[in-house]
Amino acid sequence: MIVADQLNKHFKIYETKRGFVGSMTSLFSTKHHLVKAVNDISFEVKEGEFVGYIGPNGAGKSTTIKMLSGILHPTSGKIEVSGLSPQKRRKEVAKKIGIVFGQRTQLWWDLPLRDSFDILKEMYKVPDAKYNQFLKLYDDMLQIGKFMNTPVRKLSLGQRMRGDLAAAMIHDPDVLFLDEPTIGLDVNAKTSIRAFLKELNSNEKKTILLTTHDMDDIEQLCSRVIVINHGQLVLDGTLDDLKQTIGLPSVMEVQYRSKPENIEPLHGIEKMSWENGKLILLYDRTILSSPALLQSVTKWGEPIDIQMKEPEIEEVIRKIY
Numbered sequence: 001m002i003v004a005d006q007l008n009k010h011f012k013i014y015e016t017k018r019g020f021v022g023s024m025t026s027l028f029s030t031k032h033h034l035v036k037a038v039n040d041i042s043f044e045v046k047e048g049e050f051v052g053y054i055g056p057n058g059a060g061k062s063t064t065i066k067m068l069s070g071i072l073h074p075t076s077g078k079i080e081v082s083g084l085s086p087q088k089r090r091k092e093v094a095k096k097i098g099i100v101f102g103q104r105t106q107l108w109w110d111l112p113l114r115d116s117f118d119i120l121k122e123m124y125k126v127p128d129a130k131y132n133q134f135l136k137l138y139d140d141m142l143q144i145g146k147f148m149n150t151p152v153r154k155l156s157l158g159q160r161m162r163g164d165l166a167a168a169m170i171h172d173p174d175v176l177f178l179d180e181p182t183i184g185l186d187v188n189a190k191t192s193i194r195a196f197l198k199e200l201n202s203n204e205k206k207t208i209l210l211t212t213h214d215m216d217d218i219e220q221l222c223s224r225v226i227v228i229n230h231g232q233l234v235l236d237g238t239l240d241d242l243k244q245t246i247g248l249p250s251v252m253e254v255q256y257r258s259k260p261e262n263i264e265p266l267h268g269i270e271k272m273s274w275e276n277g278k279l280i281l282l283y284d285r286t287i288l289s290s291p292a293l294l295q296s297v298t299k300w301g302e303p304i305d306i307q308m309k310e311p312e313i314e315e316v317i318r319k320i321y
């Protein structure tokens with residue numbers, strides 16, 4: 001559905017000097033350095049996948065999305081969306097994709113939301129019957145009916161984002177590119193947007209590529225994650241793959257009836273500590289399996305509570321960056 005093959009985007013940054021004279025001479029300067037915003041990235045996203053495209057600030061996420069959607073031309077490499085090149089067949093590709101940039105609205109700021117939808121309907125030549133069906137469906141899914149007649153500039157961020165998401169769906173695209181659709185939203189707004197995206201993916205079978213800094217978005221929505229850093233692909237796999245690759249230890253917390261006297265050190269245990277009367281064990285599952293550790297833990301004393309935890313996704317991501 002989406003193919004990026006050895007994709008590169010390099011920006012030439014011309015050096016500017018300070019002051020008026022400096023900026024005038026800079027106009028004729030050829031001194032520049034190259035920013036490799038996207039550096040030899042390849043991946044494929046299959047129909048119906050929900051992929052998280054993550055990385056730290058400046059990693060190259062937005063640049064990739066802009067190239068995939070035909071807004072930017074790659075320096076080199078090949079892109080296909082639904083079998084078409086967004087660069088060569090931009091208009092056809094535009095009909096197949098929906099885009100949302102969380103940082104900036106694509107709606108007409110001073111017009112009521114309804115008018116933005118009407119303009120998009122005409123742009124995409126959506127038939128009346130289909131459009132009315134769309135309005136009904138998206139009012140059910142996103143409750144946009146309540147503020148359809150409000151100018152976009154007067155909408156709350158959560159309402160505006162719901163409007164933007166609905167607008168991206170007017171022409172019923174197969175693929176959605178979402179760049180930070182939950183940025184700045186409160187918990188309730190995030191929850192309703194996540195529920196909407198989940199429904200789009202599972203019921204409407206939309207293929208979704210999502211960039212976000214919110215790891216809850218990733219955990220709740222994405223079956224696969226692609227991690228990029230400094231323009232390069234660092235990892236492509238499931239969240240579990242990500243956790244394993246990073247090699248953060250698993251955690252076992254044990255509460256004993258009384259503190260054991262003899263705790264034998266085991267190969268694979270990275271750290272042992274006591275917190276609030278609980279024994280906290282950090283261990284490497286590739287060396288010491290959870291059942292083997294459980295066996296030892298019950299030999300050391302009489303546990304009254306045992307909890308096992310996987311590393312928090314935030315920690316995993318922090319470690320990658």
Ligand SMILES: Nc1ncnc2c1ncn2[C@@H]1O[C@H](COP(=O)(O)OP(=O)(O)OP(=O)(O)O)[C@@H](O)[C@H]1O
Pocket residue numbers: 011012013035036037055056057058059060061062063064
């Ligand atoms: N038009 C441009 N001209 C020059 N450099 C650019 C341009 N657009 C992006 N860059 C640079 O390319 C790199 C990648 O930027 P990009 O916006 O793709 O990162 P990002 O991963 O989306 O970051 P963030 O999470 O902060 O949105 C950055 O170093 C940025 O400064």
